[in-house]
Amino acid sequence: MLLLIAAAVLGWLLARWGRGSKRASHFKFVSAEYFKGLNYLLNEQPDKALEVFIRVAEVDSDTVETHFALGSLFRRRGEVDRAIRIHQNLMARPNLNREHRAQALFELAQDYLRAGLLDRAESLLLELLDVPGYTESALRSLVSLYEQQKDWDQAIAMRRRLQTLSGAAQEETIAQYYCEMAQTALSAKDMPLARRLLKRAQSQDADCVRAHLLLAQIAENEQQWERSRQHYGRVLEREIRYATEVLPALARVTRQLDGQASLQAVTEKLRRNNPKASGYLAIAAIMDPELDDPVSRGCVADYLRSEPSLRGLYDMYAAFGQQQGVTPVHDLEPLQLAVRKLLINGPRYRCEECGFRSKTLYWQCPGCKTWNRTIPFHEIAFTAAGAAALT
Known part of the structure; x- marks a missing residue:
């Protein structure tokens, strides 16, 4: 990574050298300082190098892009404190144009996110929402920030704004946010709230596997066997790959209703309607020995042989x-x-x-x-x- 930083510095020097300078003495000073900073980098003294680069930035307005590159490289290297110093220094420059100020604001927000300083990052990103060219990037960063904070209401609001702006569908992810809130409600034993949140999840994604699983579990805990069976069955109809998760629970609920014959009818219907079902039914039965209806046993035998x-x-x-x-x-x-x-x-x-x-x-x-x-x-x-x- 140090070589990448050194390459960025050398690239700037060569570009300046190639186009010449009317202020030869000024260029000579800046070049000498950059070479000094480069030497510190190569000798693994990044703090001294950083001091040099910041000092140069104060006397040369043409170093902005190089400093953006350096800040980004420091952040990617995990040296977030140094990246923050570079971007804060750029923000403090009185002659920084509007475009570069917005870029510095965004880069500093990314530094804060990486450092876990979420409140500071949020403040900068909210400011960037109204800056042309940065709205979408700021929204995506705010989504990530609110997910880290588990502030699902704010995450939903940002996702909806992002969908309006970009046209990219966000419903499936918003459904997951409602499921997250529903799980919190379940932990607090607030079943009515959990159900309402899961219904909202389904309003965003009617086939949301997670919502159906949670509703099935709630119904099972309340001994509403038929309702639980319907939710588990809906998952298998839409996504057979979840057979290992769902079939044992479905068998448990079915036994409370009408015994093993009903489970056999379910597995037979799945195998008949989905060409891929046999393999998943077999794996589920292998993982759970209690899935021993004739259809499941047949799927296991076929799977083991073929x-x-x-x-x-x-x-x-x-x-x-x-x-x-x-x-x-x-x-x-x-x-x-x-x-x-x-x-x-x-x-x-x-x-x-x-x-x-x-x-x-x-x-x-x-x-x-x-x-x-x-x-x-x-x-x-x-x-x-x-x-x-x-x-």
């Missing part, structure tokens, strides 16, 4: 079974147990936006900070662990 990533494990099990006088076609339970161990030990969720993997379902990705892009994910890596699981 899934390409399990071919090595299945062949090993078949060979082992022949040695023991067991036909693997008729007894897949040991193989199912082995696959369950592999699934439990691996990541269970993946962000479709950045690929971040985890064992916890995050509605906002910790990696890229996008909402509603993390989905259940099941990767089976057949290694020696698979063989060990069979023994």
Whole structure:
């Protein structure tokens, strides 16, 4: 990173040298000072270098762009205090034009955000909302700021302004904000408020998986079995990839209504209406042994025999079974147990936006900070662990 900063300084010097200067003595002084600062940088003395660059900025109005580059590089390097000093120094210059002042204001706000000085960042960003060319960037930064503060009402307001300005849809994310508020209400055992907030979430995104899951859980806790089943079923109809999350709960609710036969009807309907359902139903049944209706058992058997990533494990099990006088076609339970161990030990969720993997379902990705892009994910890596699981 120091080399990047040094390159920025050298680029400025070469540009000035190339176009000449009517004030040779002035240029000589500035160049000498910049080389002094460059020497400090290369000798890993950034504080001394910073003092030199700020001193030069006070006597040379042509150094603005170079200082913006330096401030940005310091911030990206994690040296936020130095970035703040550079941008504050630029803001203090009386001859700074309107465009550069707005840029310095925005860069300083980014410094404050990076430093966790959210109140200071908010003040600058609100000022930038009325500055042409910076409104959208300021709105996006304010969204990030209010998300950090968990100020969901303000985040919603900024998202709506952003949608009006840019035309980019914001409803799915706003639905997540309402779900966040609903979870807070649930923690406070305020069920009426939680329901109202979840209805607002659904008004933004009718198929919001999270809202349906929370409403299903509320209904289940209140023993409203049919309503709970409807919400769980809606999730599976819209997004079968959540089968591992939903099917165990759906089975639990169904048993309170009319027993296993009803669960079989649900799984049969899912398999019939969705070509991809069999694999997800199989994984859900492997993860939860209580999902043992005939349809789920059939999906498990098909999956264990045909899934390409399990071919090595299945062949090993078949060979082992022949040695023991067991036909693997008729007894897949040991193989199912082995696959369950592999699934439990691996990541269970993946962000479709950045690929971040985890064992916890995050509605906002910790990696890229996008909402509603993390989905259940099941990767089976057949290694020696698979063989060990069979023994």
